[in-house]
Amino acid sequence: MEDPLSAGGWRFAQCFGDKGEVEDITEADIISTVEFDSTGNYLATGDKGGRVVLFERNEMKKGCEYKFYTEFQSHEPEFDYLKSLEIEEKINKIKWCKRQNSAHFLLSTNDKTIKLWKVFEKTLRVVSESNHHDGQRVLPPPSSHSHLRLPRMSLQDNIIAAVPRKVYANAHAYHIHSISVNSDQETYISADDLRINLWNLNISDQSFNIVDIKPVNMEELTEVITATEFHPNHCNLFMYSSSKSNIKLADMRDSALCDRHAKCFEEEEDPITRSFFSEIISSISDVKFSHDGRYILSRDYLSLKIWDINMESRPVRTIQIHDHLRGKLCDLYENDCIFDKFECIWGGDDKHVLTGSYHNYFRIYDTDGPNDVVLQADKSAFKAKRMGGPLPGNKAGKNGVGKGAGTLRDAMQLEALDFNKKILHASWHPNENTIAIAATNNLFLYSAA
Template sequence: MDTIQSNTNPSTKGDTITCLKFSRDGDLLAIGDGEGIIHLLKSDFREVGQIEAHSTDLDSYKKPVVSPCVRNLEFLHSHGSRASLFSSNEKTIKLWKIFPVHNKITEFNTWEDGEKLEEEEWLSRTHNKLIIPSRRASQESLESKCVTQFLGAHQCYINSVSLCSNYQNFVSADDLKIFLWDINRNDTAFLLVDQRESVKPISEVITSVKCHQSNSHIVLWTSTNGTIRIGDLRDRSICDNPAEIFKYSSRSNGFFDELVLAISSADFCQSMDYIVARDYFTVKYWDMRNCSSPAVIVDVMSNLQRDMNDLYQSQDICAKFEVKDFPSSEYCVTGGYSEVIMISRMGEILNRINVTDTDEEILHMDVHPKSESVVFACDDRINQYIFNDILLQ
């Protein structure tokens, strides 16, 4: 454990963290919560701004129909404190412009050592000397402006948003459909996938979508039966017939199979040839050149000593754990109950980092784009772990 440093910072003041994302240069960290607020933190984890991103939509009877919960965050551009950020709740995607603000603070009656003096004390010490105000710059804060809203396309709840590598398009997915958007147009969305047409009868729904990190024409989406599909927009613009299908065939046909096989998160690995995916019990590495079976299967819940019926009744089996590939290393990181798990590309569990003494789910996390560190959420707090070279050798 001497190779790991940790930081713990409160971030949302009691409200549950629902997603988090580093900017592309790593200088900003955006954290979304269940009340529709995005918290903006600098690299030293100092909060420098908030965005009231989403609010509760009410029906004619004043009942909530759409939660304000921030479900997805994705940075478009970033340069220091200036950035563009996508956010979404269940139905609406918004594009935000973030920019720094420096306010000047005017100070009166400041003595030489910085002591603040009341008027009578000041006049007594200075023998009725004229008070000259001083000005200094305050700490930098960030403000935001909503540039565009993308809405009206999704009838089901949006589960993921992913930016294409051309920085001109992005994709969004719900249970049944995936749309391709032009960033400069919010009045039109192109339907890439319609699950009602491609899967008959509908025995599965879409759980996530991800664009390739360097090839803007390649899109990945996952489903509740453990299937990963790859669409190539050079081949066809409508991806109802995907270019590649990666399907894990379970040996059992139990009642809980669909729940434990559902892929909650998937990512293209930086090596370009692999995909890493997380379901409830395992992390699977897929070689993109071989779709017949996973290259590696890692059981990350082997220490979970609970009956399947208990997991089902408590709804813990529906937990959507994320998995993230590190940009400069041959390993990934994922969450568990009260722990963060590091896994090598060869399937070896490098470390299990205990975070809390409770069975708290570690669901949301992101890796820093330029350093060997990961930030993850524990209910209403964030933690950071930094890995040094000793641990990676």
């Protein structure tokens, strides 16, 4: 039986956000991170305006649909007077903590400050009876102490409240780009360009520096940390990627400072293909462990790589994402797009991987087969839904060629790509084939049977 994911059986489910043109979008509304919780019943987005918006599964609807849950302002713009530096309110990452009770806990971070938010349902009560009124009716003052009565409270409303339980500040000299909660649900790591810090979720005024690659002389700086993540099952293992196209696996049992890595995953570069842009395009923008912890997925500018945790010398698979851009690297350098940081994600079953491209295209690949699906998070998805069919022809056959003319695969190769439209952030439901895609200021949801 053919896998519906490989067969391109994806259907557009929902879209949240203003559907206006890209030119009219307010910068603050651009989504900068998206994340399902561990159950998949809740979904969080953060934007450049410092807001966090939560969605919950709509149990009233058949299929995987979501509805608005709550929204709160997580970060405000700040000014560092010592460095004369503006600190943006933009949310760089959101990570959910596993739910222990009726409340939700999630970490959100901008460039400098990480916050632990508690989101819970709160009952609002009002005084309905007292010595001065009975409901809406005003009462005369009591004439004696025997007429005094206790005030009565009644339920007025249920609201969703969000309060910052902890604020973890002043621990990073450079911009925080990654946070990852440990499998023990007690600790987490945060990373900037040169350091990784280990925190206890309950202690906000101290952290432990576990990786420091800052050279004594900053002029000798040759690489920066680009992403980090804890192992999903072993609380002592974490990995971090660098701009030098390598991934280091570190074990916190070895020493307090994990500068000496346990493993280094790196592929030797072919000197023949080396160019002025080699270092930029080989810089790893994102790394993710598979759910079973056996494999590592990494994304650089032009490709996805799947690594076996037991083999450091080369990836078990390399997937070219937009090879047609190799000839346009000069233009992409001029318009700064070459520095775009695309994320990569595993499907809930570890059999598929997803990453984004330009013109709001994104691609889903089989991890162990030739199949891949090209989709586009734009208005054509609404049209396909109105017609009641799957999304436009986008499946590659065994030879990797799209079926029929005019497929999305062919369109991806064309000159007229809009580089302002890009899919950088996405999240995959942990238990179902549902994906959330951040497309500028819109959140798209797709499902496959």
